[in-house]
Amino acid sequence: MTKSASAEQAEQVEGVEVGEARITIPGMGEEGEKLATAHVETEHTHGGLGESTTKSKSGGSRADRTTSLSVADFPMPTGREEEWRFSPLKKLGRVLSDAATQTPVSLKLRSSADGVTHGALALAQSPRGTVFSAADRAAVVGYSQTAQADHIRVAADTELTEPLFIDITGEAAGHRANAHIVLEAEAHSKVVFVMEHRGSADANLNVEVIVRDGADVTVVSLQRWAEDAVHVGQQDAEIGRDAKYKHVSVTLGGDVVRLNSNVRYAAEGGEASMYGLYFADAGQHLEHRSFVDHNSPRNSSNVLYKGALQGQDARTVWVGDVLIRKAAEGTDSYEKNQNLILTDGARADSIPNLEIETGLIEGAGHASSTGRFDENHLFYLMARGIPEKEARQLVVRGFLNEIVQAIGVSSIEDTIHQDLENELEIAGF
Structure with a gap:
């Protein structure tokens, strides 16, 4: 669930060097006594x-x-x-x-x-x-x-x-x-x-x-x-x-x-x-x-x-x-x-x-x-025959769905999906 900086394809953090064993922080020793x-x-x-x-x-x-x-x-x-x-x-x-x-x-x-x-x-x-x-x-x-x-x-x-x-x-x-x-x-x-x-x-x-x-x-x-x-x-x-x-x-x-x-x-x-x-x-x-x-x-x-x-x-x-x-x-x-x-x-x-x-x-x-809004995603979906309005909804749903799925309660997830549909209707999507 958590990300480790030593894992493959870890995201780079500006100013922090990733080593084989641990992250080392510029200006700091292993015990942290050199912290500015x-x-x-x-x-x-x-x-x-x-x-x-x-x-x-x-x-x-x-x-x-x-x-x-x-x-x-x-x-x-x-x-x-x-x-x-x-x-x-x-x-x-x-x-x-x-x-x-x-x-x-x-x-x-x-x-x-x-x-x-x-x-x-x-x-x-x-x-x-x-x-x-x-x-x-x-x-x-x-x-x-x-x-x-x-x-x-x-x-x-x-x-x-x-x-x-x-x-x-x-x-x-x-x-x-x-x-x-x-x-x-x-x-x-x-x-x-x-x-x-x-x-x-x-x-x-x-x-x-x-x-x-x-x-x-x-x-x-x-x-x-x-x-x-x-x-x-x-x-x-x-x-x-x-x-x-x-x-x-x-x-x-x-x-x-x-x-x-x-x-x-x-x-x-x-x-x-x-x-x-x-x-x-x-x-x-x-x-x-x-x-x-x-x-x-x-x-x-x-x-x-x-x-x-x-x-x-x-x-x-x-x-x-x-x-x-x-x-x-x-x-x-x-x-x-x-x-x-x-x-x-x-x-x-x-x-x-x-x-x-x-x-x-x-x-x-x-x-x-x-x-x-990422127009490349929109173009990808429309090129496969999906109407523009539906394609826009799919992009937004896909963006937010990671959080919805994290809830782990299906009844709540279903109601949130409906709430998001209502929000998209307000925006004309």
Whole structure:
């Protein structure tokens, strides 16, 4: 599932030499002690159409950013902060204010089985807050303004053959809703959680995922909001020893959606896969940020997000951070983002960031691409007798289908295919 730089036909990473045994990083010895400490401001670009030029300092490490469960540690953002400079703060003002819930979202566990419990956790009640630590003002406000978090727990050694569906519905447009969900999979359990967001709200929703040793957990987060909904959230996971975690985020609805999906490791042998699919229409702002914190040795991660955009002022943002700490020897990590712009007037920002503090790794790399519809693919299909409209649909479906297939739940995959058909109809495809 993850890519190794020593594998055949590995993708080249600028500035990194691939050797027979391991990747060696210029200016760094095997123990990482030669890692440069001087922080020099650099200007760089990523992506194609709609790319942005950014100025960054190497001193602005992802590891140095504030994390806290106290609202006082996060002032109201101005838009000049690195984590907020792409976000439409005027539209997000209501969910950033330290305000109580006006109309709560309804949460329904639609399916259950033996070994599954659904309860509540107060602010200081374990395991709430053992994995989650807010990385921005939205997350900490949502956490602190939720008096009772939903706690869904799967007992040790329980293997569920059917997904646990969690319906999250906004009940009032423009009304503030705060919520926090704790998903806990005990040792050697296996479960697929499917969270589906619908309706209208100004929603500040956080998710905390605890993956115990040897567990196999998939979390699918579907954003199918009404067109007037605003949704911000942070979805954190910690992966235990020899455990597997897959996170899939699919965002199709909402006026503004801004999600942070983060992973760290509790011990060795953990595997993380993070997938994302988004399709933005005119006026929509869909923003996804991922952070993989390789904080322990011999773990792996693979991140792949794909998006399509159509219509005037359709906007998507993807920021992917991977940090390989000094202690994380033997890490194998890769991240990629690809965007397909279908019409004029749309913009995609794509920024992969990779920090490495040790030379003893199996592999590390990132890639980003943003471009228009590939006319060569279209010509290939039309030359074989496929009408132009159908050929265009096939190209877009083929581009996004890799993410759909990663979900692994056939009923959900079928509904997403239908959603994508509806999106293509809007674009006139």
